[in-house]
Amino acid sequence: xxxxxxSCTACGNITSKWAGRCEACGEWxxxxxxxxxxxxxxxxxxxxxxxxxIPLNNLTSTEKPLQRIKCDLDExxxxxxxxxxxxxxxxxxxxxxxxxxxLLLQAAAxxxxxxxxxxxxxxxxxxxxVKLRAKRLELEESPIHLGSDTNLRNxxxxxxxxxxxxxxxxxxxxxxxxxxxxAPGTVSQVRAAAHxxxxxxxxxxxxxxxVGHVTKEGQIAGPRVVEHMVDTVLYFEGERGNQFRILRSxxxxxxxxxxxxxxxxxxLGLQQVVNPSALFLSSRGAPSAGSCVxxxxxxxxxxxxxxxxxxxxxxLSQPRRSVIGWDSNRLAMIxxxxxxxxxxxxxxxxxxxxVAGGLKISEPAxxxxxxxxxxxxxxxxxxxxxxxxxxxxxLSGAIRSVGKMENxxxxxxxxxFKQAEGPKNIQSVEDSNLExxxxxxxxxxxxxxxxxxKKQTLGT
Numbered sequence: 001x002x003x004x005x006x007s008c009t010a011c012g013n014i015t016s017k018w019a020g021r022c023e024a025c026g027e028w029x030x031x032x033x034x035x036x037x038x039x040x041x042x043x044x045x046x047x048x049x050x051x052x053x054i055p056l057n058n059l060t061s062t063e064k065p066l067q068r069i070k071c072d073l074d075e076x077x078x079x080x081x082x083x084x085x086x087x088x089x090x091x092x093x094x095x096x097x098x099x100x101x102x103l104l105l106q107a108a109a110x111x112x113x114x115x116x117x118x119x120x121x122x123x124x125x126x127x128x129x130v131k132l133r134a135k136r137l138e139l140e141e142s143p144i145h146l147g148s149d150t151n152l153r154n155x156x157x158x159x160x161x162x163x164x165x166x167x168x169x170x171x172x173x174x175x176x177x178x179x180x181x182x183a184p185g186t187v188s189q190v191r192a193a194a195h196x197x198x199x200x201x202x203x204x205x206x207x208x209x210x211v212g213h214v215t216k217e218g219q220i221a222g223p224r225v226v227e228h229m230v231d232t233v234l235y236f237e238g239e240r241g242n243q244f245r246i247l248r249s250x251x252x253x254x255x256x257x258x259x260x261x262x263x264x265x266x267x268l269g270l271q272q273v274v275n276p277s278a279l280f281l282s283s284r285g286a287p288s289a290g291s292c293v294x295x296x297x298x299x300x301x302x303x304x305x306x307x308x309x310x311x312x313x314x315x316l317s318q319p320r321r322s323v324i325g326w327d328s329n330r331l332a333m334i335x336x337x338x339x340x341x342x343x344x345x346x347x348x349x350x351x352x353x354x355v356a357g358g359l360k361i362s363e364p365a366x367x368x369x370x371x372x373x374x375x376x377x378x379x380x381x382x383x384x385x386x387x388x389x390x391x392x393x394x395l396s397g398a399i400r401s402v403g404k405m406e407n408x409x410x411x412x413x414x415x416x417f418k419q420a421e422g423p424k425n426i427q428s429v430e431d432s433n434l435e436x437x438x439x440x441x442x443x444x445x446x447x448x449x450x451x452x453x454k455k456q457t458l459g460t
Contacts, residue, residue, distance in 0.1 A: 080232065090230060239358040296365060399423045
């Protein structure tokens with residue numbers, strides 16, 4: 001008698017017995033019996049039914065270089081590492097309605113126009129509905145092959161017969177296999193469908209793109225093992241009320257991870273943004289207290305964004321700490337360092353922090369810009385609009401060096417900034433016409449920032 005395994009439909013945690021609540025993520029009524037993937041033939045059952053010998057190579061053997069295929073959407077090609085790699089499996093996740101299907105339909109049209117045989121198989125919409133969307137996007141003349149089905153066996157049969165260069169499956173949560181006794185969208189079904197489709201991609205020279213929905217925690221619905229199966233994992237981010245969309249690579253076996261592509265949602269679909277820094281700062285407005293510009297790096301591209309802070313008295317016993325676009329734990333650390341090392345108190349004050357434009361940043365180099373915005377809001381001083389900031393703040397209050405400083409300064413200079421505040425070795429950067437200021441620790445930075453802004457205010 002084989003032992004049954006149970007898995008959580010929310011996080012994919014596997015246990016040996018059923019429980020009402022998942023011990024890993026705390027979700028209730030999310031444990032279901034798991035039908036595992038086939039383990040293959042046992043050692044005693046091989047007999048004459050042995051597999052084929054696998055050709056082996058050594059490290060000195062020469063292989064053909066990967067021939068990447070571009071789709072002429074430069075932002076998508078950038079995130080993929082330079083183009084689509086044949087036989088690759090790609091997982092694209094994002095919130096419902098954020099624009100995943102629109103982006104992939106536009107990309108499919110570009111690939112098809114460039115000569116790739118492209119299949120777009122939808123499990124959420126009928127082919128007629130996909131055609132309506134293509135007509136709205138003015139893509140009805142593109143040579144895309146459309147289909148609508150949710151049965152995994154039918155999809156694999158179609159792929160075997162058509163032998164496309166690229167197949168887009170929208171979405172993996174709607175696909176079901178008759179070999180798995182569970183409802184579509186469960187852990188077992190999602191894992192089985194992803195396993196079969198990625199295996200088909202490797203043996204047939206077909207690139208497979210899987211669309212995945214995102215849970216309320218921000219993870220792609222289904223077990224994390226699906227992310228391990230595929231070659232590339234992309235997240236499509238953005239706020240519903242904001243026209244900007246960020247395509248972010250969190251895993252890429254054929255290119256750099258953490259690369260981003262920036263798009264703008266328009267009436268004709270998604271348009272790529274060639275200069276995202278200028279676009280993010282275009283609606284900044286007049287300088288105000290609590291606002292400064294951070295010179296960051298996303299993947300390989302420099303990106304300038306506005307950091308906004310608001311500090312206000314609170315009638316509550318527990319002050320609020322609200323963050324949008326940054327790590328809340330990192331904000332708590334910066335506040336603690338400002339209080340302990342600079343003797344600037346934030347107790348009894350609500351603190352709100354926002355990254356303008358709907359962008360999410362995780363780079364430690366944003367510490368100095370966040371500290372500058374907080375001091376500006378706390379002391380009600382206006383930072384000159386010609387300044388940019390970057391640098392990592394340690395618990396001791398020291399300002400540590402960050403990578404790619406030359407790229408940050410070049411991007412700031414290109415957009416018309418005149419001064420840069422950074423770590424102690426910022427002046428070692430050559431070929432920069434910006435006036436750069438070294439900062440050894442947070443205390444000296446805060447004192448200089450307050451003195452300089454007050455002098456400029458008195459001078460005007």
